[in-house]
Amino acid sequence: MQIRLFYPFIKKFGVMAATAIIVILLYQYYGALEYTTKNLSEFFRLTLEHFFLVIVSMATAASIGVSLGIIMTRKGFERFGSAIMAIVNVWQSVPSLGVIALAYAFLPLVGLSGIGVVPALVALFFHAVAPIVRNTVAGIQSVSKDVIEAATGMGMTPNQILFRIEIPNALPVIMGGIRTATAIIVGSAPLACLIGGGGLGFWIFTGIALMDMGIMMAGAVPVALIAMLFDALLARLERIVVSEGIQSGEYQEA
Amino acid sequence: MGIMLSFQEVTKIYPGAEHIKAVDSLSFNLKEGEICTLVGPSGCGKTTAMKMVNRLIPITSGKILIDDQNINRMDTIELRRSIGYVIQNIGLFPNMTIGENIATIPKLKGWDHDRITEKTESLLELINLPPGEFMDRYPKELSGGQQQRIGVARAMAVDPPIMLMDEPFGAIDPINREHLQDEFLKIQEKVKKTIVFVTHDIDEAIKMGDKICLLKDGKLVQFASPEELLTQPVNEFVKDFVGGDRTLKRLNLLKVKAAMSPAPPVVMKDESPEKAKSMLGELKADHLFVVDNENRLMGYVDKEALSKKADEVGDVTRSTDAFLPASSSLKDGLSEIFTHDLGYIIVVDEDKKVLGILTEDGIKEILRK
Known part of the structure; x- marks a missing residue:
């Protein structure tokens, strides 16, 4: 009976702890730790580049994605909505590697370099924007018609309704989209090094090329940790910005 | 306005x-x-x-x-x-x-x-x-x-x-x-x-x-x-x-108020039982409602109660719930009349002061209008 009390804790922390121990052991076993300490300054540079890629593409995707989503729910724009949505959905079904390759191939056509940080950012942005737009639209559409009618009838202007009612009530869904997008970006960011975008992907692909598990893990483990870090941060942020009145139960971190 | x-x-x-x-x-x-x-x-x-x-x-x-x-x-x-x-x-x-x-x-x-x-x-x-x-x-x-x-x-x-x-x-x-x-x-x-x-x-x-x-x-x-x-x-x-x-x-x-008739004679609680008896006889009624000095309904007395030895009517008064406030609906009034089966019911104000009575005829009268 007693052990039952601990089930939730075992479920929550046990799996995490076990994974962490296995990863640390492997990390040590394959010499990733040794490789990292030997190349510490490069490690810091790659990590910084990685953060840069994630944060910049994330911020652009979130601001443009949310704005686009909001515009699509405004009166008169609904008919463009489904068209934009279709494009966005098709775009998202292109694999990450494909997006990177397309950026490499097509950016030169508009006069930009196909190599370097910019095409990497463009590729990540395009890949992440879809779930944000989709969730913003879904979130705003999910706000009850009665609530909107009450607000209109009381004499709130469309802008007041948007900022005081629609967005706050859609926030949980919008934040969900941003978290999905972040997972996609963090997961795709290592591919950026293929077109010279830098980041921890450099060690991963070097490791694969040299068939050296150590180098590969020296890149892969920090990438995984960054992914978890961003998700935890966003979960925290979500709890701060979403009104208590619409938060439902426990939030999942990690 | x-x-x-x-x-x-x-x-x-x-x-x-x-x-x-x-x-x-x-x-x-x-x-x-x-x-x-x-x-x-x-x-x-x-x-x-x-x-x-x-x-x-x-x-x-x-x-x-x-x-x-x-x-x-x-x-x-x-x-x-x-x-x-x-x-x-x-x-x-x-x-x-x-x-x-x-x-x-x-x-x-x-x-x-x-x-x-x-x-x-x-x-x-x-x-x-x-x-x-x-x-x-x-x-x-x-x-x-x-x-x-x-x-x-x-x-x-x-x-x-x-x-x-x-x-x-x-x-x-x-x-x-x-x-x-x-x-x-x-x-x-x-x-x-x-x-x-x-x-x-x-x-x-x-x-x-x-x-x-x-x-x-x-x-x-x-x-x-x-x-x-x-x-x-x-x-x-x-x-x-x-x-x-x-x-x-x-x-x-x-509302009950609209169909109310004037109150029947009532007896004060400090009257003598003999007086109450003679009132019963005069009115050819079988019971009388009793009120206190401020006209608040206390209950009723009938012949049986009055036959007991007492100095004042108040001592032999039996309590009753056959009354309702004047602000009630006639529907409630009619229901009360049927419940108590007296043919009428006492109407009181918020302080339980007697205002009048509501009878079946009174209700019929107002519905005819």
């Missing part, structure tokens, strides 16, 4: 359905402080008519005047802020606390913090929800009935002279609905708003309305007081809509 709200030949034709007049040259006037219930079968245009008042639905032709001003000449936002709006599904803002919900329009109007707090608290008190307990809670934590009361409070936040209520109690279970209706009527006695109240329930329309506006296919069939609608229905449709039990409905509407 002056005319607050006036419909003048108001017509609504929805685009795409040009052959149907959703509302067909509707005209009526509503005095300040009156509740007008818009009632009729579904699709009769009652909700459309109501929503034209705050311009949620634009008027096709005709005009609506508030305080002699054409609403089409007013700023839409200002107009809506000066009209309280309550809808069936309440529509509280889930992201805001109860306090914030009520304070929405005061905030947009730029009231200062203290004034908003004061107003919110007084409104919560008005609807019988203690501010200390409810102010900071969220809508999801409240029952449907509580939410609807908040909805009403929110609509009254800036003291609008006019309120629009779209089946406000429609989604509430019958027991709570009755309670909310009574509570709202009490509030209305204090605030005296001019109210347009949409309902599909004729009983609710009769109960809540000072005036009833019965609509069919967008046309006004009868505009009358509940009493008039029940006694003088203009045609078969009204008769059918009101229902075969319209006489019984009048019982619900009329």
Whole structure:
């Protein structure tokens, strides 16, 4: 009976702890730790580049994605909505590697370099924007018609309704989209090094090329940790910005 | 009192359905402080008519005047802020606390913090929800009935002279609905708003309305007081809509006070039993009601009680519950008469002072009118 009390804790922390121990052991076993300490300054540079890629593409995707989503729910724009949505959905079904390759191939056509940080950012942005737009639209559409009618009838202007009612009530869904997008970006960011975008992907692909598990893990483990870090941060942020009145139960971190 | 709200030949034709007049040259006037219930079968245009008042639905032709001003000449936002709006599904803002919900329009109007707090608290008190307990809670934590009361409070936040209520109690279970209706009527006695109240329930329309506006296919069939609608229905449709039990409905509407007859002789509690006995004999009655020095009902005595040895009538008085307040409905009165099987029942005021009696004949008399 007693052990039952601990089930939730075992479920929550046990799996995490076990994974962490296995990863640390492997990390040590394959010499990733040794490789990292030997190349510490490069490690810091790659990590910084990685953060840069994630944060910049994330911020652009979130601001443009949310704005686009909001515009699509405004009166008169609904008919463009489904068209934009279709494009966005098709775009998202292109694999990450494909997006990177397309950026490499097509950016030169508009006069930009196909190599370097910019095409990497463009590729990540395009890949992440879809779930944000989709969730913003879904979130705003999910706000009850009665609530909107009450607000209109009381004499709130469309802008007041948007900022005081629609967005706050859609926030949980919008934040969900941003978290999905972040997972996609963090997961795709290592591919950026293929077109010279830098980041921890450099060690991963070097490791694969040299068939050296150590180098590969020296890149892969920090990438995984960054992914978890961003998700935890966003979960925290979500709890701060979403009104208590619409938060439902426990939030999942990690 | 002056005319607050006036419909003048108001017509609504929805685009795409040009052959149907959703509302067909509707005209009526509503005095300040009156509740007008818009009632009729579904699709009769009652909700459309109501929503034209705050311009949620634009008027096709005709005009609506508030305080002699054409609403089409007013700023839409200002107009809506000066009209309280309550809808069936309440529509509280889930992201805001109860306090914030009520304070929405005061905030947009730029009231200062203290004034908003004061107003919110007084409104919560008005609807019988203690501010200390409810102010900071969220809508999801409240029952449907509580939410609807908040909805009403929110609509009254800036003291609008006019309120629009779209089946406000429609989604509430019958027991709570009755309670909310009574509570709202009490509030209305204090605030005296001019109210347009949409309902599909004729009983609710009769109960809540000072005036009833019965609509069919967008046309006004009868505009009358509940009493008039029940006694003088203009045609078969009204008769059918009101229902075969319209006489019984009048019982619900009329108050005991209206059908009351003067009180029969009563005996003071400090009279002697002998005096009471002789009164019984004179009146050829089998019992007498006993009152105290301030005419408050104490109970009754009959021959059997009086045959006991006592100094005062008060000592042998038997208690009774065969009385009811003058503010009760005649329906309750009739029910009490049958319950106690005396042929009549004593009518008292709030202090239990005897006012008169209600008899079956008295009820018949008033229904004949």
